[in-house]
Amino acid sequence: MNGNDDNSGFYITTPIYYVNDVPHIGHAYTTIACDALSRWHRMRGDGTRFLTGTDEHGQKIQQAAEKRGMKPIELCDEVVMNFKKLWKALGISNDDFIRTTEERHIKVTRYFFEKLMASDDIYKGLYEGWYCVPCETYVPDAQMGEDMLCPDCKRPLARMSEESYFFRLSKYQEALIRRYEARPDAIMPRVRYNEVMNFIRSGLQDLSVSRTTLKWGIPVPGDERHTVYVWLDALINYISAVGYPEPGGKWESCWPCVRHMVGKDIIRFHAVIWPAVLMAMGLNPPVRVFAHGWWTVEGDKMSKSKGNVVDPFEMVDIYGADSFRYFLLREVPFGNDGDFSELGMVNRVNSDLANDIGNLLNRTLQMIEKYRGGCLPPSAVFERSCDADAALRGLAEKTLAGMDSQMSDFSMDGALKTLWVLIGAGNKYIDETQPWKLGRDDPDDRLDIVLRTLWEVLRLASMLIFPFMPETAARMRSQLGLEEDISVERYPDWKWGAHLEPVSVKKGGVLFPRIDIPKWKADYDARMKSRAEALSAGSGNVSAVSFDTERKPAIEIDDFKKLEIRVARIESAEKIEKASKLYKLGLDLGFERRFIVSGIREFFTPEQLIGKKILVLCNLKPAVFRGVESNGMLLAAEARDGSGEILSLAVVDGDFPPGAPVH
Numbered sequence: 001m002n003g004n005d006d007n008s009g010f011y012i013t014t015p016i017y018y019v020n021d022v023p024h025i026g027h028a029y030t031t032i033a034c035d036a037l038s039r040w041h042r043m044r045g046d047g048t049r050f051l052t053g054t055d056e057h058g059q060k061i062q063q064a065a066e067k068r069g070m071k072p073i074e075l076c077d078e079v080v081m082n083f084k085k086l087w088k089a090l091g092i093s094n095d096d097f098i099r100t101t102e103e104r105h106i107k108v109t110r111y112f113f114e115k116l117m118a119s120d121d122i123y124k125g126l127y128e129g130w131y132c133v134p135c136e137t138y139v140p141d142a143q144m145g146e147d148m149l150c151p152d153c154k155r156p157l158a159r160m161s162e163e164s165y166f167f168r169l170s171k172y173q174e175a176l177i178r179r180y181e182a183r184p185d186a187i188m189p190r191v192r193y194n195e196v197m198n199f200i201r202s203g204l205q206d207l208s209v210s211r212t213t214l215k216w217g218i219p220v221p222g223d224e225r226h227t228v229y230v231w232l233d234a235l236i237n238y239i240s241a242v243g244y245p246e247p248g249g250k251w252e253s254c255w256p257c258v259r260h261m262v263g264k265d266i267i268r269f270h271a272v273i274w275p276a277v278l279m280a281m282g283l284n285p286p287v288r289v290f291a292h293g294w295w296t297v298e299g300d301k302m303s304k305s306k307g308n309v310v311d312p313f314e315m316v317d318i319y320g321a322d323s324f325r326y327f328l329l330r331e332v333p334f335g336n337d338g339d340f341s342e343l344g345m346v347n348r349v350n351s352d353l354a355n356d357i358g359n360l361l362n363r364t365l366q367m368i369e370k371y372r373g374g375c376l377p378p379s380a381v382f383e384r385s386c387d388a389d390a391a392l393r394g395l396a397e398k399t400l401a402g403m404d405s406q407m408s409d410f411s412m413d414g415a416l417k418t419l420w421v422l423i424g425a426g427n428k429y430i431d432e433t434q435p436w437k438l439g440r441d442d443p444d445d446r447l448d449i450v451l452r453t454l455w456e457v458l459r460l461a462s463m464l465i466f467p468f469m470p471e472t473a474a475r476m477r478s479q480l481g482l483e484e485d486i487s488v489e490r491y492p493d494w495k496w497g498a499h500l501e502p503v504s505v506k507k508g509g510v511l512f513p514r515i516d517i518p519k520w521k522a523d524y525d526a527r528m529k530s531r532a533e534a535l536s537a538g539s540g541n542v543s544a545v546s547f548d549t550e551r552k553p554a555i556e557i558d559d560f561k562k563l564e565i566r567v568a569r570i571e572s573a574e575k576i577e578k579a580s581k582l583y584k585l586g587l588d589l590g591f592e593r594r595f596i597v598s599g600i601r602e603f604f605t606p607e608q609l610i611g612k613k614i615l616v617l618c619n620l621k622p623a624v625f626r627g628v629e630s631n632g633m634l635l636a637a638e639a640r641d642g643s644g645e646i647l648s649l650a651v652v653d654g655d656f657p658p659g660a661p662v663h
């Protein structure tokens with residue numbers, strides 16, 4: 001295996017987005033971050049490639065399509081359009097967009113499977129475990145909480161057993177540990193590195209990589225009853241998109257420098273499973289997997305039922321793509337969780353954008369127009385620079401190096417802070433040199449030096465700001481009398497005073513008009529009000545009760561007759577140690593007494609339960625929860641309202657005797 005990374009290239013990927021959702025702030029954040037990094041590296045002159053795309057297979061897509069009476073691919077096509085539209089609105093500069101339903105991807109996924117089977121890294125076995133249908137994942141016993149619910153989506157798990165192909169993940173445990181010990185920056189930030197290392201050290205088990213229950217997926221080569229596990233299918237996109245394994249394909253230059261950007265919830269797939277699969281294929285694991293944090297909205301968890309999901313299209317409409325991009329990348333140390341607040345964004349627009357950079361440009365150009373008729377003084381004036389001019393120049397040159405190192409650590413907030421130190425220094429330099437006085441009283445070249453110094457700072461800023469705010473960079477450059485197209489700049493070649501030809505500036509409209517807070521607040525309140533009204537009028541009514549509407553196939557009466565359901569009287573309800581959601585319920589079945597374990601503690605007090613006559617499935621095989629044996633399962637109706645899950649026990653009326661069967 002070739003362990004050398006190629007540091008002259010930069011290939012970055014977003015996760016491929018699952019198409020069961022409309023694009024929201026989380027998708028926008030990841031993609032904007034990758035966009036800023038790619039633009040930085042292109043400007044640096046690095047061989048850069050930026051990939052995004054969509055994950056289109058899986059049960060959820062199949063079900064969502066069925067619900068809408070569509071074919072899965074029709075649903076995918078529709079959602080993909082929304083993503084592409086958003087990337088356009090946000091100024092995303094991806095070089096490619098991969099869809100896992102594309103032939104170029106399917107072909108490579110099958111190639112992976114075949115090759116791994118041939119090397120015995122994939123083998124056939126029997127899988128039994130607790131499965132979460134919505135998440136399409138088996139939940140290992142060690143990760144299952146006392147409540148027996150999926151740790152990710154908190155829905156009930158189903159016991160499943162199936163023939164399955166397995167990937168020998170266990171075989172790569174030591175190799176992964178060695179790799180990450182040697183390269184602590186391969187997983188960032190540090191907290192994720194530690195999390196992954198602990199997980200690997202706790203022992204890796206072979207991974208089931210096929211399903212027989214899923215139809216909407218890629219068939220396993222040579223055994224078409226099986227479908228490739230959607231996660232394996234999805235991960236392969238990163239290399240199928242660059243033409244692997246064709247000789248001479250883009251992957252040959254891209255793969256040695258690949259970086260994956262992911263949300264922190266999917267770090268294990270990218271930092272454990274994927275590198276192991278790559279090692280088994282004889283390919284380099286990714287140079288870096290970076291997991292960013294999550295956004296809350298106005299201090300609250302984002303959710304459809306709360307109606308507080310941030311719509312990136314709306315943010316672009318109101319504030320413009322660049323303000324939105326700037327806020328997301330500047331507000332939160334990259335890697336941490338953040339809180340999205342529109343007022344917070346408005347404040348940043350007013351202070352950082354309108355006040356700091358907008359003013360610096362405006363004041364400088366105004367003076368060049370007023371005192372020099374719009375003609376930029378030549379750079380020869382720098383020969384007579386004084387200490388204050390040289391200090392600002394020194395800071396500018398340091399800014400370039402500082403930002404480069406921060407960007408290589410993916411610290412985008414840090415890079416922006418560094419740039420803003422320079423912008424602040426530029427404004428201070430105007431206050432201190434007082435060019436308006438020089439214009440009247442100073443017969444020598446002082447004014448020329450000051451104006452040219454300020455222009456150089458802005459020329460640099462227009463370049464350094466480009467990865468974060470591409471439209472703003474172009475507008476600044478046109479006002480500064482520079483070519484708008486940033487591709488003329490390669491910042492390793494950037495030099496103070498390098499423009500020797502005459503330049504005439506032309507002050508345009510203000511970069512960022514100040515947002516009037518009282519006016520903005522009135523508009524904001526009106527938007528929130530109409531959103532709340534739409535929510536309570538529409539299907540997403542917050543106070544309405546909803547429930548699972550998934551239908552099941554018809555069964556024979558004999559199937560039903562296998563169930564032994566009886567009336568049982570609850571005699572006792574004890575808490576189970578260290579299991580905050582479980583009760584051990586003592587039941588009187590008339591002819592016998594028994595115990596069951598039930599996850600209903602958050603819904604009922606013992607007083608509400610004792611004495612109730614409930615319905616119990618008696619012939620369910622015993623199971624042990626937290627060391628307590630459970631002999632049966634109670635029946636209850638389940639739904640959700642605005643507050644979360646709600647439950648109602650199935651009970652019988654009146655004096656009915658415990659033990660009576662239910663037909």
Ligand SMILES: [Zn+2]
Pocket residue numbers: 132133134135136150151152153154155
């Ligand atoms: Zn789940």
